[in-house]
Amino acid sequence: MSVPAFVASQERLLAALETVRDPELDEPITSLGFVASCTVSADGDAEVRLRLPTYFCAPNFAYLMVADAYDAVSALPGVRLATVVLEDHFASDVINDGVAAQAGFVRSFDGEAVAELDALRAGFLRKAVMAGTDQVCRPLLAAGTDPAALLAMTLGEVPPSRALSRLRERRAELGLPAGNDAPLLVDPATGAMISAEALPLHLRKAKVTRVSIEANSGICRGMLRHRYDTPGQGEAPEASEEDQ
Amino acid sequence: MYESNGEKYFVVDGHMHYWNAAPDNWVPGAEQYAEGWINCFHAYQGLGPPDTHWSIEHFQKYSEDDLMKDVFEDGYVDVAIFQPTYLKEWYKEGFNTTERNALMGEKHPGKFVYNTRWDPRDGDAGIEQLKHNVDRFGSKGCKLYSAEWNAGSRGWKLTDPAAYRYLEECQKLGVKNIHVHKGPTIWPLDKDAFDVADVDHAATDFTDLNFIVEHVGLPRIEDFCFMATQEPNVYAGLAVVIGGLMHARPQFFAKVMGELLFWVGEDKMLFGSDYAIWEPKWQVEGFVAWEMPDREEFSDFPRLGTTGKKKIMGLNAARLYDIKVPDEFQLPPEAGTPGAQEVLGQEQPVAGA
Numbered sequence: 001m002s003v004p005a006f007v008a009s010q011e012r013l014l015a016a017l018e019t020v021r022d023p024e025l026d027e028p029i030t031s032l033g034f035v036a037s038c039t040v041s042a043d044g045d046a047e048v049r050l051r052l053p054t055y056f057c058a059p060n061f062a063y064l065m066v067a068d069a070y071d072a073v074s075a076l077p078g079v080r081l082a083t084v085v086l087e088d089h090f091a092s093d094v095i096n097d098g099v100a101a102q103a104g105f106v107r108s109f110d111g112e113a114v115a116e117l118d119a120l121r122a123g124f125l126r127k128a129v130m131a132g133t134d135q136v137c138r139p140l141l142a143a144g145t146d147p148a149a150l151l152a153m154t155l156g157e158v159p160p161s162r163a164l165s166r167l168r169e170r171r172a173e174l175g176l177p178a179g180n181d182a183p184l185l186v187d188p189a190t191g192a193m194i195s196a197e198a199l200p201l202h203l204r205k206a207k208v209t210r211v212s213i214e215a216n217s218g219i220c221r222g223m224l225r226h227r228y229d230t231p232g233q234g235e236a237p238e239a240s241e242e243d244q
Numbered sequence: 245m246y247e248s249n250g251e252k253y254f255v256v257d258g259h260m261h262y263w264n265a266a267p268d269n270w271v272p273g274a275e276q277y278a279e280g281w282i283n284c285f286h287a288y289q290g291l292g293p294p295d296t297h298w299s300i301e302h303f304q305k306y307s308e309d310d311l312m313k314d315v316f317e318d319g320y321v322d323v324a325i326f327q328p329t330y331l332k333e334w335y336k337e338g339f340n341t342t343e344r345n346a347l348m349g350e351k352h353p354g355k356f357v358y359n360t361r362w363d364p365r366d367g368d369a370g371i372e373q374l375k376h377n378v379d380r381f382g383s384k385g386c387k388l389y390s391a392e393w394n395a396g397s398r399g400w401k402l403t404d405p406a407a408y409r410y411l412e413e414c415q416k417l418g419v420k421n422i423h424v425h426k427g428p429t430i431w432p433l434d435k436d437a438f439d440v441a442d443v444d445h446a447a448t449d450f451t452d453l454n455f456i457v458e459h460v461g462l463p464r465i466e467d468f469c470f471m472a473t474q475e476p477n478v479y480a481g482l483a484v485v486i487g488g489l490m491h492a493r494p495q496f497f498a499k500v501m502g503e504l505l506f507w508v509g510e511d512k513m514l515f516g517s518d519y520a521i522w523e524p525k526w527q528v529e530g531f532v533a534w535e536m537p538d539r540e541e542f543s544d545f546p547r548l549g550t551t552g553k554k555k556i557m558g559l560n561a562a563r564l565y566d567i568k569v570p571d572e573f574q575l576p577p578e579a580g581t582p583g584a585q586e587v588l589g590q591e592q593p594v595a596g597a
Contacts, residue, residue: 090280130466205470208465215462215496218492222291226290
């Protein structure tokens with residue numbers, strides 16, 4: 001038996017899982033505490049076990065996370081066999097078998113679903129772009145930038161920050177302009193620039209979208225903590241509410 | 245009735261339950277769903293103050309006496325609106341049916357409002373049942389659970405033609421308050437299960453009906469807010485917002501309240517404890533005492549004063565349900581009128597005034 005050219009480590013496995021996000025909370029499944037365990041044998045057999053805040057968490061979101069985790073782990077150099085198991089969920093068997101067989105969502109939920117989940121994912125990405133817009137614009141406004149000036153700003157003119165990088169990544173994923181010359185404010189559905197007239201509503205929508213995602217994330221973390229009293233692999237304490 | 249700082253609040257709990265989710269009520273073969281459901285509810289209770297948490301056994305099945313004490317004696321509630329949830333595929337006698345609610349409620353006249361329910365997949369028989377329930381229980385409202393499983397189907401939408409038939413019947417029967425569960429659901433599997441677009445369409449087509457979106461569409465508050473600003477007959481049901489956030493996430497609670505006050509407004513928000521997920525006592529006390537934080541990041545939210553709290557705690561719901569409110573709880577004339585009047589722009593009689 002040949003030795004794998006590259007031995008996958010648990011550290012690399014965890015790093016790969018950090019690229020998998022909860023689509024609606026827009027956070028890595030690792031920091032959310034959803035990774036119950038992840039191990040890899042010397043032969044390169046990787047096993048990941050995932051857990052969610054409730055038994056009835058939406059199966060479409062669950063499917064996306066399990067499938068994305070499978071793809072991320074399978075793509076790691078040195079991984080011979082990848083197994084991803086969702087625990088304690090009403091549709092665990094269907095999801096686990098479907099992902100293992102790479103059957104796709106519709107075939108996995110035969111007769112109960114008629115579309116794959118790309119549109120769902122894109123919808124959440126648009127919300128992430130709106131929430132990210134608030135995260136980037138709020139400090140600018142607090143520092144005295146005139147709201148109207150935001151209209152003419154490009155991404156390259158915004159001081160670098162984690163929030164800005166994240167906004168660029170989400171925009172790029174959606175196929176929206178994300179380079180230095182791209183406008184800071186765009187309609188996430190069309191990529192069109194925002195008019196002066198539409199600016200107040202756009203910023204207000206960005207804000208409520210961010211509040212919604214963050215409040216939901218808070219509830220999910222609370223439910224997960226009630227369900228499991230041990231931290232997940234790579235779980236990060238939530239940024240203090242005061243920092244939000 | 246709740247009194248604080250010399251102010252008296254008439255309390256209508258717009259959303260509460262009397263369920264039996266104990267193993268004796270589980271449908272054989274569906275035990276895992278019945279158990280999973282109540283465990284999920286129990287986890288929500290974990291978001292309230294620790295001294296209000298119940299054991300899972302107590303939570304599965306509480307007594308009539310427990311309810312009367314928790315809601316009315318200790319919980320300050322004057323009138324409670326039962327919202328049924330059937331789930332008969334998982335629970336033999338249903339999780340929390342109109343009949344079960346009424347059997348209990350008839351021993352306590354004047355304390356309860358019995359909302360009923362319907363499911364468009366029940367066809368003609370369901371219409372007959374709806375008429376029967378309205379006749380027997382005097383229902384003026386209903387709770388719709390579009391994610392409910394029914395004979396292999398895992399859900400429906402308000403815009404389904406079959407649902408429109410029921411909405412037309414509601415209009416005829418005077419069932420004018422349509423509470424729609426828009427919160428955590430599992431259907432439709434391949435779409436966004438929290439989508440509130442169907443409420444938008446139905447509210448436009450049925451302007452005589454009020455649509456109360458329970459749990460404000462959590463986790464899609466933004467979609468709910470955009471929709472509610474455009475539909476004068478759409479209301480925010482605060483069950484889960486207060487219970488799930490006020491204690492566990494006070495900063496997020498303030499922001500969510502701020503957004504709701506901005507987009508929806510204090511005339512269209514209704515308190516609901518979601519008992520027995522959470523007891524009303526701490527929610528009423530905490531909400532009346534709550535103030536929007538006085539910090540920069542909250543500066544562009546509207547403030548909620550005593551008048552607004554009185555509306556949300558009970559006067560808005562009393563108006564929608566024609567509940568008689570004693571004079572001592574009424575707002576002074578200059579404080580405006582709770583409920584739909586200003587939004588609808590037409591005079592409506594105030595019950596009991």
